[in-house]
Amino acid sequence: MNPLKPLLGALLGAQIALAGTPASTDQPYRWRPVAIVGGGFVSGIAFQPAVPGLAYARTDMGGAYRRDSATGPWQPLLDGLPLKDVNLMGVESLAVDANDPDALYLACGTYTNPLVPNGAVLRSHDRGRTFQRTELPFKLGGNEGGRGNGERLAVDPNDGRVLYLGSRLAGLWRSTDSARSFQRVDAFPDSAWQRHESDGPPPSWGGSDGKATINFVLFDPSSGTRGQPSRTIYAGVSVVGRPGLWVSRDAGASWQPVPGGPAQHRPMRAALASDGRLYIAYASDPGPHRMKDGSVWRHDPRTQTWADITPERPSAAQPFGYATITVDPTHPQRLLASTAGRAKGDELFRSTDGGTTWQSLFATARFDAAAAPYVADTHLHWLYDVKINPANPDHALFTTGYGGWETLDLTAADKGQPTHWRVMAGGIEETVALALHSPTQGVPLVTAIGDYSGFVHTDLDKPAPGNPKPPFFGNTHDVTGAERAPEVIVRIGHARDGGKNLGYSLDGGKIWREPKTVPAGATTGDGFIAVSADGKAWVWTPKGALPHVTHDRGDTWTAVQGLPVGTRVIADRVNPQRFHAMALFDDQLFTSNDRGLTFTSRPLALPDGPVLRAAAGGHNRSDRGDDRGGQDRLYATPGREGDLWVAAFHGLYRAGDGKAFKQQPGVDEIHAFGFGRAAQGAKEPALYLVGTVSGRYGLFRSTDAAKTWQRINDDAHQWGLILQVNGDPKVFGRVYVGTHGRGVLYGDPQARAGAGNAARP
Incomplete structure (x- = not known):
């Protein structure tokens, strides 16, 4: 950066339309902190x-x-x-x-x-x-x-x-x-x-x-x-x-x-x-x-x-x-x-x-x-x-x-x-967001926060009434919920005071419970958690350990068959019987049709060939970004059974149920990826992406299944490293951004930004 120019830039408004890539135009947004x-x-x-x-x-x-x-x-x-x-x-x-x-x-x-x-x-x-x-x-x-x-x-x-x-x-x-x-x-x-x-x-x-x-x-x-x-x-x-x-x-x-x-x-x-x-x-x-x-x-x-x-x-x-x-x-x-x-x-x-x-x-x-x-x-x-x-x-x-x-x-x-x-810290937001969950009904947002027990945000502009507990976490690693049963929310983390490393709510985050047991290998509460579309099956992959599944809210756990150690699992957003998983660097895609008990594999077969393993770079970073971010992960499309996206660090891919993956043009690099409510009249959910599109870095939104993208942040709102992004399934255009040290932000298109939390589709 030129030392003779201001570090903080002004809003960019120019349109980019490079040959062979989707157009990228700016959509003005208003950004506010999610109050922690x-x-x-x-x-x-x-x-x-x-x-x-x-x-x-x-x-x-x-x-x-x-x-x-x-x-x-x-x-x-x-x-x-x-x-x-x-x-x-x-x-x-x-x-x-x-x-x-x-x-x-x-x-x-x-x-x-x-x-x-x-x-x-x-x-x-x-x-x-x-x-x-x-x-x-x-x-x-x-x-x-x-x-x-x-x-x-x-x-x-x-x-x-x-x-x-x-x-x-x-x-x-x-x-x-x-x-x-x-x-x-x-x-x-x-x-x-x-x-x-x-x-x-x-x-x-x-x-x-x-x-x-x-x-x-x-x-x-x-x-x-x-x-x-x-x-x-x-x-x-x-x-x-x-x-x-x-x-x-x-x-x-x-x-x-x-x-x-x-x-x-x-x-x-x-x-x-x-x-x-x-x-x-x-x-x-x-x-x-x-x-x-x-x-x-x-x-x-x-x-x-x-x-x-x-x-x-x-x-x-x-x-x-x-x-x-x-x-x-x-x-x-x-x-x-x-x-x-x-x-x-x-x-x-x-x-x-x-x-x-x-x-x-x-x-x-x-x-x-x-x-x-x-x-x-x-x-x-x-x-x-x-x-x-x-x-x-x-x-x-x-x-x-x-x-x-x-x-x-x-x-x-x-x-x-x-x-x-x-x-005295009003206005200071310095948390690290490790996961963001916006239920299909109920509260706007639930956050998994490093060093804390996470938060249930009933009002984005007011601090949550306290840490959700039991259990009380010293670090929350992941949080998610059920697509068709939004009252079911599950979070994992490092429990303090002898508690379990998993907590769940059956009423949208008001009351929290601990399971009777946790799976073998879940000693620190890290890894990833997946919840079936109906909320009745949970698959927990502790970091470096074998995934386990429970069908009785943690009374018992069963080792998952057919998955390598440490494999992150996601739930299908429509069919409660189905889960999906990916081993990107081993070129494997996995599917379960029995509520996560067993998985079968097939080649991932990305069109541009296998992906080389990341090289370590220190401080959670590699040559493929920060390993706590949303890149190099598999995502399931809301409202479409078996419809999957691979948000790889080097590009974006999509495959219909059982179909081959196709690379989406213009996406050069990804650091975070998520879905939000579809635009009025649109058949596809909104997509949100942090990375480089058409040679330009920023936070982008697509309302037409990645055919075109709009940059929705500006040079004054970049926040260093962004780890997570997720749209709100209840409010079109609203997006949540989880940063590495600048807390969680939420953005609304400026045309209705003044509506605040009351905004509805």
């Missing part, structure tokens, strides 16, 4: 001190957000990132310029894996409405270990042209032209950040966890004057057993370790008070996973003294660390510090005397989860950033693994009164 609220790790927050209420948030894999008022909704900033730039959806760090209210900088890059592209800094001078891009010669790890540390990117408060960026793998970098370019700071010694044996064994999760990454950069604004670079700069390095805090007192020309500081833990985050004192949170591990020990320290640069001000000491019986500490911008001795990794939920501590004494806030706090009821089932965790609003000392926010909380009466704690907290 939060759902992922908000890893950092920054207030813009020059504009009361203006704030930004970063996430580990779902982009960045802006909040224009102190308690308003968050607005997504990176929805325009296309699939080819999905690595930039993980935001490693963010920074604002205290003297430029419109400036925003994002250091983007999700993984340091050798197979992914390098990171980039996105710079904006209109509060994130448009961006320009600066490529970096190294990788960033926005979704790796230590992603809640920071901030690694910082703007000099005296000279906005100067930025520093601490990397994971390549040392310290500086820009002197407002992030248009970066140069390595060779004066920062390699020995400060390169890993060696004294750092101990590397943590076991998260890519660059084991590297001695530079966690934060801080400028001392009192060390310079406006228009000239600050002289004093601090850098925190994630090391143990040697100095973790470094300082430059000559605007970055030279660097020295700050003497006398703690070396038994890693510096995580730091805050510089207006009186010059430096506060640092330390932990044994980078986080957010696993934590054994930690502490909080205060450093006075004027006297070069250190003080251990740890609020509560971890122990072998209750191990934890400290994730962050923050200072009230209006009062240098008012502090907040958060724990990391406490088994029964983390804690937020408050001090009004510079850390000499502390009080626990959560012991008396009141929490209101009305804005996201599901969070009531999730303990407080991953409090890796806490901020106090510089325009209001009563307003504070802290992040969590599912969004975050905020209070408007923080100083009540100073009077011995409880603080009140509410969900």
